[in-house]
Amino acid sequence: MIxxxxxxxxxxxxxxxxxxxxxxxxxxxxxxxxxxxAGKTTTLKILTGQLLPSSGxxxxxxxxxxxxxxxxxxxxxxPENTNLYERLTVEQxxxxxxxxxxxxxxxxxxxxEQVQMLDxxxxxxxxxxxxxKQRVLLIRAxxxxxxxxxxxxxxxxxxxxxxxxxxxxIAHLNSQGVTVFLTSHNMEEVDKLCNRVAFIDKGKxxxxxxxxxxxxxxxxxxxxxxxxxxxxxxxxxYIDLQGIESARKLSKWIEExxxxxxxxxxxxxxxIFVEVTGRELS
Numbered sequence: 001m002i003x004x005x006x007x008x009x010x011x012x013x014x015x016x017x018x019x020x021x022x023x024x025x026x027x028x029x030x031x032x033x034x035x036x037x038a039g040k041t042t043t044l045k046i047l048t049g050q051l052l053p054s055s056g057x058x059x060x061x062x063x064x065x066x067x068x069x070x071x072x073x074x075x076x077x078x079p080e081n082t083n084l085y086e087r088l089t090v091e092q093x094x095x096x097x098x099x100x101x102x103x104x105x106x107x108x109x110x111x112x113e114q115v116q117m118l119d120x121x122x123x124x125x126x127x128x129x130x131x132x133k134q135r136v137l138l139i140r141a142x143x144x145x146x147x148x149x150x151x152x153x154x155x156x157x158x159x160x161x162x163x164x165x166x167x168x169x170i171a172h173l174n175s176q177g178v179t180v181f182l183t184s185h186n187m188e189e190v191d192k193l194c195n196r197v198a199f200i201d202k203g204k205x206x207x208x209x210x211x212x213x214x215x216x217x218x219x220x221x222x223x224x225x226x227x228x229x230x231x232x233x234x235x236x237x238y239i240d241l242q243g244i245e246s247a248r249k250l251s252k253w254i255e256e257x258x259x260x261x262x263x264x265x266x267x268x269x270x271x272i273f274v275e276v277t278g279r280e281l282s
Contacts, residue, residue: 001026001148001179002047007056009042016042018203019056024196029170029180031194033187033273035280039203040183041080044152047181048077060148073101076141080153082133086126090117090136093125094143103144111139114172115165131162138166148179155189167193187269197269201277211269218272219265226260227253238265 002024009017017039024030034040045051046058049065049072058064063071084093094108112118115135125133134154141149151170155163170193174180184190190197191211198208207214216222222240229235239246253259267275274280 001028001061002030002181003057003059003062004043004047005057007043007046007058008054009039009046009051010054015203017046017053017056020200020203020205022198022205022208024179024181026179027174027177028195029174029182029193031190031197032181032183032200033185033190033197033269034200035185038200040200041152043200044150044181044183048075048150073144074147076144076146076149078134078137078141078149078151078154080156082130082137084125084133084136084140087124089122089124090128091121093136094140097140098143101144107143107145108139111142114169115139129162131158134158134162134166138169142173146178148181149173151180151182151184153184153186154182155184155186163189187273191269199273199276201273201279207272207276214269214272215266218267218275222265224263224265225250225253226263227258228260234260 004020004022006019006021007017008015008019020039020043032040032043042051046053047060047065049068052066060071061074065071085096088096090112091108095105097103098105098108109118109121112121115138117132117135117139120128120132125136128136138151138154149170154170155166158166167189170180170182180193182190182194194211196208196210197214199206209217223238225237225239227235227237237249239249250259270280
């Protein structure tokens with residue numbers, strides 16, 4: 001559905017993208033992760049036709065992306081920054097978009113109901129909270145039934161309840177066949193939603209794969225055991241629960257009454273990012 005090959009983008013002397021390559025399969029939720037300034041939004045703007053790359057190839061549905069009116073009919077975009085008409089009502093904003101894309105205005109009530117905003121239909125946008133504005137942006141991107149949905153930090157700054165509603169709608173849309181490209185630095189969000197993820201840092205992709213596979217790859221053993229030491233101090237041990245030697249160790253520690261607790265040692269996506277880049281995801 002999305003193909004990127006050796007993509008470069010520079011702003012003057014500054015290289016924002018340095019030859020990134022990846023693809024996104026139809027029906028996938030693909031997470032594109034990295035700190036602010038890593039190249040996430042630049043990539044998204046190229047894929048949605050807002051920027052021309054310096055070199056390389058970027059296609060969506062086998063179409064070149066830049067200034068492509070045919071493609072724009074099949075993609076939906078939720079930007080990080082709110083760009084609604086503040087003095088118009090929710091309904092007026094969405095009606096304007098329907099006229100622009102020649103889509104059925106009856107979709108407005110359906111999607112407002114999906115995000116529990118039907119009662120806000122006549123509310124002026126400037127009176128809405130950030131969370132409600134984000135929901136309106138998501139509805140706007142869905143009114144023309146896109147096949148690919150691009151989300152740029154869709155829950156940034158939202159409270160957990162608002163974020164959860166958006167997560168559920170994204171998952172529902174994906175179950176209906178919509179391909180989702182999600183940029184974020186919220187690792188819990190990505191872990192919850194994405195089939196595959198790519199880490200980008202300083203304009204380069206530094207790691208890519210399924211979240212579960214990456215966690216196994218970077219795990220230091222799959223369990224952490226806290227033991228009582230000779231002087232009752234707490235000692236950490238890392239073991240592989242599938243190994244015969246580890247089973248013998250556990251049996252011995254249990255007989256000796258030394259085990260305080262056993263914990264999963266699976267790293268988070270944020271832990272993995274720190275390991276591969278040497279810096280925090282913030």
